[in-house]
Amino acid sequence: MSDIKLPIYLDYSATTPIDPRVAAKMAECLTIDGNFGNPASRSHSFGWTAEAAVDLARQQVADLINADPREIVWTSGATESDNLAIKGAAHFYRKKGNHIITMKTEHKAVLDTCRQLEREGFEVTYLDPRENGLLDLEVLKAAITDQTIVISVMHVNNEIGVIQDIEAIGEIAREKRIIFHVDAAQSTGKVDIDLAKLKVDLMSFCAHKTYGPKGVGALYVRRKPRVRLEAQMHGGGHERGMRSGTLATHQIVGMGEAFRIAGEEMATENERVRMLRDRLYNGLNDMEEVYVNGDLDHRIAGNLNISFNFVEGESLIMALRDLAVSSGSACTSASLEPSYVLRALGRNDELAHSSIRFTIGRFTSAEEIDYTVDLVRAAVGKLRDLSPLWDMYKDGIDLNSVEWVAH
Amino acid sequence: MAYSEKVLDHYENPRNVGVLEDDLSVGTGMVGAPACGDVMKLQIKVNGDGIIEDAKFKTYGCGSAIASSSLVTEWVKGKSLDEAAEIKNTHIAEELALPPVKIHCSVLAEDAIAAAIDNYRSKNQ
Numbered sequence: 001m002s003d004i005k006l007p008i009y010l011d012y013s014a015t016t017p018i019d020p021r022v023a024a025k026m027a028e029c030l031t032i033d034g035n036f037g038n039p040a041s042r043s044h045s046f047g048w049t050a051e052a053a054v055d056l057a058r059q060q061v062a063d064l065i066n067a068d069p070r071e072i073v074w075t076s077g078a079t080e081s082d083n084l085a086i087k088g089a090a091h092f093y094r095k096k097g098n099h100i101i102t103m104k105t106e107h108k109a110v111l112d113t114c115r116q117l118e119r120e121g122f123e124v125t126y127l128d129p130r131e132n133g134l135l136d137l138e139v140l141k142a143a144i145t146d147q148t149i150v151i152s153v154m155h156v157n158n159e160i161g162v163i164q165d166i167e168a169i170g171e172i173a174r175e176k177r178i179i180f181h182v183d184a185a186q187s188t189g190k191v192d193i194d195l196a197k198l199k200v201d202l203m204s205f206c207a208h209k210t211y212g213p214k215g216v217g218a219l220y221v222r223r224k225p226r227v228r229l230e231a232q233m234h235g236g237g238h239e240r241g242m243r244s245g246t247l248a249t250h251q252i253v254g255m256g257e258a259f260r261i262a263g264e265e266m267a268t269e270n271e272r273v274r275m276l277r278d279r280l281y282n283g284l285n286d287m288e289e290v291y292v293n294g295d296l297d298h299r300i301a302g303n304l305n306i307s308f309n310f311v312e313g314e315s316l317i318m319a320l321r322d323l324a325v326s327s328g329s330a331c332t333s334a335s336l337e338p339s340y341v342l343r344a345l346g347r348n349d350e351l352a353h354s355s356i357r358f359t360i361g362r363f364t365s366a367e368e369i370d371y372t373v374d375l376v377r378a379a380v381g382k383l384r385d386l387s388p389l390w391d392m393y394k395d396g397i398d399l400n401s402v403e404w405v406a407h
Numbered sequence: 408m409a410y411s412e413k414v415l416d417h418y419e420n421p422r423n424v425g426v427l428e429d430d431l432s433v434g435t436g437m438v439g440a441p442a443c444g445d446v447m448k449l450q451i452k453v454n455g456d457g458i459i460e461d462a463k464f465k466t467y468g469c470g471s472a473i474a475s476s477s478l479v480t481e482w483v484k485g486k487s488l489d490e491a492a493e494i495k496n497t498h499i500a501e502e503l504a505l506p507p508v509k510i511h512c513s514v515l516a517e518d519a520i521a522a523a524i525d526n527y528r529s530k531n532q
Contacts, residue, residue, distance in 0.1 A: 386424055
């Protein structure tokens with residue numbers, strides 16, 4: 001235990017370190033000795049070599065998701081991909097209808113994009129998930145109108161790690177001829193994605209959650225049946241006019257290599273990560289008043305989002321300074337609101353405030369998990385000794401029956 | 408968020424954590440709400456001369472809330488009720504160097520003192 005390096009990184013859903021193999025490939029595309037050319041340069045070998053590297057990366061990304069490389073549009077990340085997909089489709093198909101359906105638990109990149117479209121006159125329905133975080137397909141069906149043009153549902157939730165049934169949602173959308181967008185920022189390398197089978201029209205990706213660099217992503221745009229988008233970034237007509245801007249060869253090469261590795265190592269990596277996650281879960285699960293947020297079965301291997309009742313999240317984060325984790329507590333966010341994702345699951349404010357997200361990844365060790373278990377147990381014990389709510393719970397007082405003076 | 412040395416000290420080594428056995432000499436104030444992310448319980452024990460001779464707290468809340476309540480248990484001890492009521496949130500915030508988003512923690516601690524004094528006085532009318 002003495003050779004553990006602190007703090008321990010358990011925030012792989014926020015971002016991942018770049019795999020050294022990826023960094024090596026990226027480094028080859030920077031300097032005068034390397035592949036630094038503009039992939040759009042047609043008149044010399046510098047451009048051709050850069051274009052070849054971009055083409056290889058495009059193939060590598062397409063391979064992971066079983067798509068055609070011509071269906072990949074490079075972007076700056078999943079936020080841009082979400083914007084391009086939702087705004088692009090809504091603007092292009094606005095003559096067909098003005099209604100968009102999404103979920104309350106989506107990432108802000110989707111929610112805020114939808115808010116913008118509302119300001120432009122579109123109608124948006126924000127669906128509640130079930131208590132386990134998953135979408136009820138009947139609720140979705142009931143929300144569809146003859147004006148619905150886009151459904152946007154994320155594949156894997158960033159906070160609670162639950163996996164939505166995008167196969168079933170795709171069937172519903174296709175039958176009604178509605179464009180189906182999926183934010184898959186959190187799912188590459190964690191869940192199999194087969195776009196030859198899935199009836200998904202648009203899918204957002206980024207590199208940095210899958211051991212690639214920040215600042216690069218992609219949007220999958222289906223060719224058959226063809227999906228049209230209105231460009232959001234205008235300029236030199238790159239990426240078949242859907243997204244102008246000089247391609248960042250080193251970033252794109254990094255994303256390609258990261259996705260190649262993900263495809264090759266996903267099965268063994270998921271098994272190892274799941275073993276570590278279960279070790280963490282089993283180490284904490286026998287404590288009193290702990291609640292896992294979101295469905296445990298339909299969930300990626302590396303996520304454990306858990307609430308420690310009667311302990312406030314920020315003070316817990318403070319006690320866990322040797323861990324890099326995130327909290328649904330209001331105090332850790334700029335907004336001073338507890339996690340909207342946990343609130344959408346119907347979790348009360350106390351449990352939302354008490355939540356910690358542990359996300360485990362490629363470089364996490366069993367020793368780090370054991371250290372984490374000991375640290376969390378001690379910290380929760382200490383803070384409960386300090387907590388008047390814990391005393392009241394122990395005295396059998398129902399906290400909902402107390403008249404609190406809100407401030 | 409960066410915490411001041413004093414907040415960290417009170418958080419790591421909170422003073423006067425605990426519960427006082429309830430009797431006429433003890434005033435209890437509980438303020439805040441779980442939904443807001445902080446609840447403070449402050450108790451004072453007042454002697455025959457009207458002086459606070461002991462104080463205990465329990466707090467559910469962020470590090471700044473814990474530090475604010477820990478600090479006021481130190482400050483109220485040895486004071487009369489009127490003197491204790493003079494402690495203002497600005498003194499607490501200044502002492503702990505609280506950032507603007509944490510000022511509400513010091514307000515809550517001031518409210519806790521007032522609530523404990525009120526409770527003692529209502530029991531000893």
